[in-house]
Structures are given as structure tokens and as C-alpha cells.
Amino acid sequence: MTARTSTDTAREIPEATVARLPVYLRALTTLSESGTAVCSSEDLAAAAGVNSAKLRKDLSYLGSYGTRGVGYDVDYLRYQIAREMGATRDWPVVIVGIGNLGHALANYSGFRSRGFRVVALLDADGQRHGEVVAGVVVRPFDDLAAIVHEHGVAIGVIATPAASAQDVADRMVESGITSILNFAPTVLNVGDHVAVSKVDLSKELQVLAYHEQRKATAEEAAKASAAQEPA
Amino acid sequence: MTARTSTDTAREIPEATVARLPVYLRALTTLSESGTAVCSSEDLAAAAGVNSAKLRKDLSYLGSYGTRGVGYDVDYLRYQIAREMGATRDWPVVIVGIGNLGHALANYSGFRSRGFRVVALLDADGQRHGEVVAGVVVRPFDDLAAIVHEHGVAIGVIATPAASAQDVADRMVESGITSILNFAPTVLNVGDHVAVSKVDLSKELQVLAYHEQRKATAEEAAKASAAQEPA
DNA sequence: TCTTGTGAATAGATTCACAGCA
DNA sequence: TGCTGTGAATCTATTCACAAGA
Known part of the structure; x- marks a missing residue:
């Protein structure tokens, strides 16, 4: 049973993209509230904290909602993402x-x-x-x-x-x-x-601690190495 | 400056692995509290909700803390992961x-x-x-x-x-x-x-809603298609 | 014989770079 | 001209499958 009807919206959206759509939605809401009507992928990417290539690739899975040479209509794009996510429902x-x-x-x-x-x-x-x-x-x-x-x-x-x-x-x-x-x-x-x-509220904190610890040991190692081999 | 000293522990642990280490730590604590002294990768993987190949690959980035044919000493492995994560510090x-x-x-x-x-x-x-x-x-x-x-x-x-x-x-x-x-x-x-x-407390909820919506529309589509083409 | 540890194969995500279009 | 949309290239992660070793 792989037959598809024409009304079928079964584009497969990658999980990593789905996880970022709420972030884009939030960024678009902020832009809209600050009175921005149109934005480039660069603008939206900055507001969402990702790079613009990734943003454009993500949006391309939903459809083609931008205008080349211009950018995206903030409210229109926001509605399209909200609909796709089910955020227009209760x-x-x-x-x-x-x-x-x-x-x-x-x-x-x-x-x-x-x-x-x-x-x-x-x-x-x-x-x-x-x-x-x-x-x-x-x-x-x-x-x-x-x-x-x-x-x-x-x-x-x-x-x-x-x-x-x-x-x-x-x-x-x-x-x-x-x-x-x-x-x-x-x-x-x-x-x-x-x-x-x-x-998991403590998981993220543990990952941060891991990186803190790495930073600390890397610095120590650099210091020790500088002391031992003063070029 | 790419020189490395022998005391350097700079094995590069992939980010995806680092994100799972807290989960393994939690699972090991639970096993330890229930009186389990030794466990296989299969056991620990089940307790952590991942598959055993992934678990073994992840642990292999830290070192070689298991015993072939036997499994892992729960408390020993727990200590090694905790140390690596910085969880033994304050x-x-x-x-x-x-x-x-x-x-x-x-x-x-x-x-x-x-x-x-x-x-x-x-x-x-x-x-x-x-x-x-x-x-x-x-x-x-x-x-x-x-x-x-x-x-x-x-x-x-x-x-x-x-x-x-x-x-x-x-x-x-x-x-x-x-x-x-x-x-x-x-x-x-x-x-x-x-x-x-x-x-982001609401992000996860939004991702769930997305999948709920997909399930619902997939069912509708199947129903509609069954009605139209009753094989 | 049983289970780890790990290269090789596969799958998935990101980034590059540019064709296509307003 | 400028920005989107997207194939192709690259990088990262997962899974397979089996050699190594207790």
C-alpha cells in the first residue's frame, strides 16, 4: 500500500528539522511583534540562533514560502509553520x-x-x-x-x-x-x-559541567606543557 | 600547537555520546541500588532506553571498562563515567x-x-x-x-x-x-x-503535537483512500 | 561459549555553492 | 542585483557484524 492521493501532504520532514520548527515559530513571533513584515533567511536565522543555510534547508521541507531576491513574509511564514506543527489547533x-x-x-x-x-x-x-x-x-x-x-x-x-x-x-x-x-x-x-x-532538568547541567571540566583540564595541560617546553 | 603530552586525556568524545552519558549514569545508579553488581551491555542498554550496539560504542570512547564474556562492573563503570563527566566534583x-x-x-x-x-x-x-x-x-x-x-x-x-x-x-x-x-x-x-x-518547556510538547497531528491525518487519509478504492 | 570492543557499512544532518527567479 | 531553494559534498551518528579475549 504505497499509493498516494493528490491531497496527501506526506513530505517526510526530518526529525532534526521538526525539533527546530518551534524555535523558528518563536523567532517569527518576536519579529512580528517588533513590527517586521518581511525578513531574509539571514535575519530569521540570526533571531533563531542557527545559520541561514540550515534555516533555508529546513523551510524547504515545508514548501516554498519565500520570494527570491526579497525574503519571507513574517506573518505568512509563521502561519504556515504553525499549521504544519499543529499549533493552530487546540x-x-x-x-x-x-x-x-x-x-x-x-x-x-x-x-x-x-x-x-x-x-x-x-x-x-x-x-x-x-x-x-x-x-x-x-x-x-x-x-x-x-x-x-x-x-x-x-x-x-x-x-x-x-x-x-x-x-x-x-x-x-x-x-x-x-x-x-x-x-x-x-x-x-x-x-x-x-x-x-x-x-531531564539535570542532564543539560551535567553536559555543561563536562565541558567546563574539559576547558579546565585543557588549560592546565597547556600551562604544564608551556612550563616544560618553553619554546 | 598540536603537540600532545602523554598525560593528555584528549580523546574526542562525540557530542551525541556526551548527551547520553548522564542517562547511563542514572541507569547505573538504579541498577546499583537494586543490588546488581555486574550487567551486560544488553541489560544496561535496556535500562537506559537505547540499543546495545550504541551503548558499547559510546562506552568505547571513554576506554575499555568491561570484561569480554562477562559484562560491566556496575559501580566501577559508574565511577568511570562520573569522573569523565565531572560528576565527582562539586x-x-x-x-x-x-x-x-x-x-x-x-x-x-x-x-x-x-x-x-x-x-x-x-x-x-x-x-x-x-x-x-x-x-x-x-x-x-x-x-x-x-x-x-x-x-x-x-x-x-x-x-x-x-x-x-x-x-x-x-x-x-x-x-x-x-x-x-x-x-x-x-x-x-x-x-x-x-x-x-x-x-524549552513547550518545544517538546510542540514536537509531540506535530506527531499527533501526523498520526491523525495519516489515519484520515487511509480511511478516505479505503472508501474510494475498496480493493 | 559468551560478551565486549571496534572496523566497515549505512543512514542522517549540515554545509557548500550556485542555478533559478523576482 | 540579491536572496531563495536545492543538488552535491562533507561531516556526524548509528547500526551491523565479527574478531578478540575472558
């Missing part, structure tokens, strides 16, 4: 685990402005039930299936401790959720049809 | 911007257990000064340079709104910080000698 999400991080996520305005609507906050701890966070009441974790069904939730966010994350993921999958954003520091085992994305 | 860090996210970061136990010590919490808002978060007093942003100097801080974390992030970064660089972890949704411009790493 995405109901549930957040499970209302500790410090869950609080921060519930209050994060960046979700709302990108089409994500927090329809429920769930926590297994009865002490928290009834508490209102960011205008949403915290409810029992057992309400998950009902909420997913009622609102047609496809995306779930896990902000629990590592120990409960796999259980939460299993229940999410049972309830019909097919995409999970996992902030718990653990690897989740889910079926192939479920997409899991992971954010 | 890394003083400052967090700037003590809103919801700053609170969550200050309270995150995963930093402390990986060698990161929060030596200061800074905020420009005078209302917050004196407040104690996770056992640390919130101080004025202007104390930055003094704190960096006093504790030898190399790594700074930005958890401010986008609008102030560039100013904070500039001040951090002036003060001598050389690695920045940026949670603000904006691209930072810093000199070449400064490493910046960015975590």
Missing part, C-alpha cells in the same frame, strides 16, 4: 503530579499561547485535592480515564517522582493517551504506538 | 529568577545528588529578597559578581522571563560565568568562550 493536556515542577508547568504561559490547554491537574495525594493551581482544581489521579474521554486528551505530562512515573504512564496509555511528555528522571516502557518525549 | 551554581520555575529548580533534588550545589538564588524583584527557598535566601541580583567571585561559580541558571534573560546573561558573563543553562524562551547572544544550553 490541544487539551493533563498534568499528573502537582509538586514544585507541576505547579511551574501549570502556570507556564508558554503552553496556553501555543495551543495547549490544561484541562486537568491530577495528583495521587489526597491532601492536594481541591487546591486550585493556575485556575484549575487538582483532582484525584483516578479521574484520569474520565477526563481523557470527556475532553479527548491525546497528550499527557508526567511531573511525578521517578518511582510513580511508570504506573502513571501505564494508566495514561490505558486511558487512550498516545503522547507523553515525561519530566520524571526515568525511562518509560510503553507500546510502539505511544510517543514519549523526555525532559 | 559544582557551585547560581539560579537567577525565583518565580515558579526557579522555585522548582531550587527544590530539585536531582541537582544536589549530581554534584551541583545551589550557592545563591537571585531575583531583581525586591519583594522576594529575604525569602527562603530550599534553605537558601533569595538575594538581590546585584550581588551576582560578589557571589560568583566568592564561590568560584562557573555555571549559571537563568529562569527569568524572556525579556530580562539577555541582560542576566550579559551580567553573568561579565562576572566570570562561562556556562549558562537557559530556561527563558529566547536566544542568548554571548561570546564564543561561553557555553549556552537551552531547555
